[in-house]
Amino acid sequence: MSTPDINDEMLVALADGEMGEVEAGKLRAQIEADPELAQRYADFVETRALLSASFGSAADEQIVPSGTDPIAAMILASANAQEPIRSRPQLKLAASNESVPASGTQKTAPRHLSGRTWWQLPAAAAIAFVCGLAGANLLPSTETDRVIAGIDDPAFNIGIAELLAKLPSGKTVELAAGQQQTRLTMIATHRVENGETCREYRLERTGASRHSEIRVSCRHGETWTTTLVAAEPAQDGGFATASAAAETAEQFLATLGSAGPLSDDDEKTALGLK
C-alpha cells in the first residue's frame, strides 16, 4: 500500500520531534498501519541516530545505565550465566480443540534443532503446536504436507514452496486448494545460527471451516521443511489481533539463533534473488 499524500518533509519533521502533538499522533497512526510508510519513516530516524552516534552527540553519552536498569540487568546476567536469557515456561504439547491433525512424528525434534531448547516457548493458551514435522517437506511434490490446515493437495504445497522461494515479506497471495480458499501472508525471513534461511508466514483458510496458523519453514538445499506450526484460535468477529502464535514463532526463531527479521535487501540476498 502506498501513502502518496505523506511527503518526506512530514516524516523528517516527525523523526526530529518538530511536529505538533495532534498532527504527530495522526501521522504515527498512519505509519503503524502501513509497512512501506514505516520503512520510509525508519530511514529518517535511522539516519539521525547514525549521525548522532558517529559524530558523538553529547546527550546520550552522559547517561550510564545502572544495575537497576532492567534491560541492562538482563544483558549482564545473561553474559554471566551463558544460559537462556530468561526462564520460560515449558510448553505443553497437548493439543487443544484447535489442534491441527498431526503426522505422528511431532515429538521428534528436527535434526538441526537437536540439543537446543526448542521447546522452551511460552505456553500460550489455546495454541496447538506441531513441532518437528519430519514428513512436512514442501518439496518435492511427492511429499504431501498433510498437516497444513487439513489441506491435502500436493499442488497446494508446491505453490507454498514457490512462494517461500520468491514472495517478499509483507505480501499476501491467495491460493486455491480444491474447494478451499487459502491466503498466505509472508511475514519475515530469518537467518538462523546454522546458516539456514527460515521464513515465517501466516496461512488463513477462509470460508466455513475457517482456520489460521503461523508457520516457520526452513530451507535445506532446495527443499523447504516446516519446523513449526502454531494455530491461531478463531475468536468472535475474527482472529485474535495480538497473536500469541506469532510471538511463539518469534521466540522459536530466536532460539534457533535468529537476530531478528532480515531487511528487505538482505532477504533478497538470502533467497538468491539478487
Add this chain to the structure above:
Amino acid sequence: MTTPNDFARELVASLPKLRRFALSLTGRSADAEDLVQSACERALKAKDRYEPGTSMDAWMFRIIRNLWIDGIRKRASQGRQQEIDSAFDVAGEDGRQVTEARLTMMKVEQAMAELSSDQQQLLSLICVSEASYQEASEQLGIPIGTVMSRLARARANLSKLLAAPPSGRKNMEMERPA
C-alpha cells in the same frame, strides 16, 4: 576476541541510544522499552555474528528497526484484507526499500562527506548539535520550509549512500564511535 562480558558491556553502553532510537520509531515509551528488550534478547542470542570493531549502535539500530517493521507487517496482515499481490512481483520494489543494506560495511562519515556542503552543514546542526528547525533557520538564514526540504533530501541521500552496493567501498568498515 570479544568475550561475553565485553559484548554485554558494549550493549549496555548502547542502551540510551537504543531507547532513544526506539522511542523515535514508536512514539511511546512503553512500546520502545519492549522493542529494545526484544532486540537485546535477539542480539544476545546472535552475538557470535557481531563483528568486534564494527558499530554496535548501527548493528542494534538495524535489529530494532527490522523488529519494529516486522511488527507493523504482522498487524497489517492480520487487521484487514490486504490487496492481493501477484505472487512473483519480487522486482516490484519502489526504490525506497533498497535503503536496506549493509550499514556496517560503510562509514557514516564517508557517506556524509559525499553530500553537498549545504546538506552536511544542516545535518550537522540538526542531527549532531541537536538544533531545532527554528534555530537552524536563524543560524543559516533560510526559511523553515527550506530547512525541512533540504533535511529530507539530505537524509534520503544519506540513506541511499549507506545502502549502496559496496562496489569500490569494500574496505570501508564502520568504525566504532569513540
